Amino acid sequence: MNRKRTSLELYQTHRASLLSYAARLSGDKTLAEDIVQDVWLLFSRQRIETIAAPLNYLRTMVRNLVITRVRRQRVEGTTGTDFETATAEMADDQVSPEEDVASREAMKRIVDAIAAMQDRRQRQAIHMYHFEGMKLREIAVHLDLSLTRVHNLIEDGMAVCDRVRKEGQ
Structure with missing residues (x-):
């Protein structure tokens, strides 16, 4: 506890001079405060x-x-710009409505393809693996199949799903 008090006292005593030093180096009082x-x-x-x-x-x-901060600003090209200007041309992670609809349609086609699979165990294996998050070993025990057979069922089923997805593009 004494160490914390000593470091805090040192910081508080010299905070103003550290702010002045940081502002002089950076040329920006706000950045100096952050630093x-x-x-x-x-x-x-x-x-x-x-x-x-x-x-x-x-x-x-x-x-x-x-x-470090000045270099980062120079690399990012954001020195002297406000937030809106600096972020105006950055790509956002939002999906457009068209992409959202296309993704939903593709997912529906894939789910329909899984439902239409002839082999009940293949449908179950794919569902357990991709929708329930079960491991191959757990699926093998649940379906009373070998691990290799479960792997092959899922692999073959995913090949069908991949073809359906590519056909819809």
């Missing part, structure tokens, strides 16, 4: 008694984080 906060989060986990010159250590951490 000094990150330094505290990292520094608070350190064992201060093992550090020979804690203030120099803090200043080095500030300098390294400024360099």
Whole structure:
């Protein structure tokens, strides 16, 4: 507990000078605030008694984080831009409505193909493996088949599903 108090006291005592140092290096007061906060989060986990010159250590951490952030901004090309401008051309992970409909239709065709399979055990094996998440060994025990037979049933059934999926494209 004493170590935490000592590191906190050191940080609080020198916070203003660390902010000034970070702002001078980065040229951005907001970035300096973020960096000094990150330094505290990292520094608070350190064992201060093992550090020979804690203030120099803090200043080095500030300098390294400024360099890292400035390099990242340069690489990303986001220096001096607001959030909306920086993210306007980034691709989002949203699927378009057309892609969503196409995926649902493809899934329906595949589910119908599985339901239409002649071999009941093949339908069951595919369902247990892909929809219930069972392992091949569990399916083999449940269906009273060999592991190789279960694997072949699923592999053959997936070949049919793959053909159905490709036909719909």
